[in-house]
Amino acid sequence: MPAKILEGASVAAAIKDEVAREASQYAARGLKPGLAAVLVGNDPASEIYVSNKVKTCRQLGLHSERIDLPATTSTDEMLALVRDLNSRDEIDGILIQLPLPPQIDAPRVLDSVDPAKDVDGLHPMSIARLTLNEPGLRPCTPAGIIEMLDRNGIQLKGARAVVLGRSRLVGLPIALLMLHRHATVTVCHSRTVDLPSVAREADILIAAIGKMAMVDASFIKPGAVVIDVGTNKVATEADLVRLFGDDAKRRAAFEKNGYTLVGDVNPREAAEVAGYLTPVPGGVGPLTIAMLMKNTFTAMKMRRGDSTETRPSP
Numbered sequence: 001m002p003a004k005i006l007e008g009a010s011v012a013a014a015i016k017d018e019v020a021r022e023a024s025q026y027a028a029r030g031l032k033p034g035l036a037a038v039l040v041g042n043d044p045a046s047e048i049y050v051s052n053k054v055k056t057c058r059q060l061g062l063h064s065e066r067i068d069l070p071a072t073t074s075t076d077e078m079l080a081l082v083r084d085l086n087s088r089d090e091i092d093g094i095l096i097q098l099p100l101p102p103q104i105d106a107p108r109v110l111d112s113v114d115p116a117k118d119v120d121g122l123h124p125m126s127i128a129r130l131t132l133n134e135p136g137l138r139p140c141t142p143a144g145i146i147e148m149l150d151r152n153g154i155q156l157k158g159a160r161a162v163v164l165g166r167s168r169l170v171g172l173p174i175a176l177l178m179l180h181r182h183a184t185v186t187v188c189h190s191r192t193v194d195l196p197s198v199a200r201e202a203d204i205l206i207a208a209i210g211k212m213a214m215v216d217a218s219f220i221k222p223g224a225v226v227i228d229v230g231t232n233k234v235a236t237e238a239d240l241v242r243l244f245g246d247d248a249k250r251r252a253a254f255e256k257n258g259y260t261l262v263g264d265v266n267p268r269e270a271a272e273v274a275g276y277l278t279p280v281p282g283g284v285g286p287l288t289i290a291m292l293m294k295n296t297f298t299a300m301k302m303r304r305g306d307s308t309e310t311r312p313s314p
Contacts, residue, residue, distance in 0.1 A: 003226070003270065003277040011148050012290035016060055019293045023061040026300075033300040034063035035093040035119065035292075036085050040078070040104065041071035046097045053095065056289050062296060063090065075105045079112055086114040092303060093119035093296040116303050119295040122168065130173055133180045135302070137295050142174035144287025145206070145227055146181070154204070154225055154276065156181040162202035163187045164195070164215065164264070170208040170229050178204070195219070207264040213243055215265040223275035229284050230264030243268060 023033065035057050039050045050066060057064035067081065078100075085094050094117045100106045115125035121139035129136030149156060161183040165171035171187060179185045188198055199205055199219040205226045207215045212232035220226060234240055235258065243262055244250040253260040263280035270277050278284055300306075 002272065003274040006148060006152055006225075006227075006276050006278045006283060008144070008148060008278065008283050008286040011151050012144075012286035014151065015144075015147060015287070015290040015294055016056070019062075019290075019297050020060040022297060027061060031300065031304070032061070032063045032090075033093070033296045034065070034091045035095060035296045036065045036067060036088075036091045037095045037097065038067045038069065038078075038081065038085075039097045040069045040073050041101055043099070046099075050095075050097050053289055053292060056293060057296070060293055062293065065091070071101050072103075073101070074103065075108060078104055078109045082109060082112045086112075086117065091117065092300040093117050093292075095119060095292070117299055119292055119299055121173070121295065127168070127173070130176050137299060137302075138177065138291075139169060139173045140288045140291035140295060141170050141229065141284060142177050143295075144291040145174055145229075145284060146177050147291070148227075148278075148284070148287060149204070149225070152276070156183045156204070159183045159203040160201055161185045161204040161206070162199050163206045163208065164199065165189065165206075165208035165210070165229075167208065171206075174206055174208070209264050211264055212239075213262050213264070213266040215270065217266070217269040217273045220270055220273045222273055224273075225276040226265055226270055226274040226278070227284065228263035228265040228270075228278050228280050230262075231280060231285070232262055232264070233259040234262050235259045 037050050037053050039046055054064045054066045085091050094113050096110060110122055111124060113123055115123045118126045118137055121137045126137050130138060156178055161178045163171050163175045163185065166187050166189050175185050175187045186198060188195055192198060196218040200221045202221055202224055205220060205224050206229065208229035210230060234243060240250065240254050240260065243266060245268060250260050261281050
């Protein structure tokens, strides 16, 4: 039986609806969460990402500010801007769109963000709180994956989870989040010996390695939940046929754009083995902006002592 598709759009829509309803309740009290999104330079992909984030804020009733800076901006100028945003009470969340131009010391800039406004969940203090399972802001994509699993009734407690990739953005935080939910977690990386056999132990397999369709059937335990975090371009006819066969929609996208998208999982092979599978696009991707909105709201409540966030029971 083909794998059941875990699409992210409906989960993201539910999260955004919840944020919008709560935002309207707080607006009646004169409170509105505020997000500042900072874009340096004119990278086309970053331009789209920031525009979508600002647009979503407005749709949900959140205050948003987009700050566009020239590509020549210096580290000192970025630090001055962050200091100003840290001091502004109407700004609850600060988003520094990555990548930054090479002359900017990106770690220094990111670490200068007030942890209370770190809606990306990447500040060392945020990571420390996640590690210790203390209340705080969690990275958006990993938090979205947990929401997807929960809302589809997929049990984490007692499950064997394998994470392919150990990045600060996805691999490390999703491993910690699942560990805190009582899964038994293995984190794999480029030096893991016999990677497919380790991956096959997983009830829940998270692929976040950045290699096009690397995860084939040999990595997947029959019936496993496979979450594909990758986004890669399929730009050759041979890869298109290998990965999508005669899929008419994929071919149409390929012929229109010169490419189509695939994740870190081979979709044709995974669909025949996995029990659940996220598509690319349309799986994990839509959850990231939804969780950014939720994080902005959480930041406002925590800064004002109005958060009911608690740690899970041991």
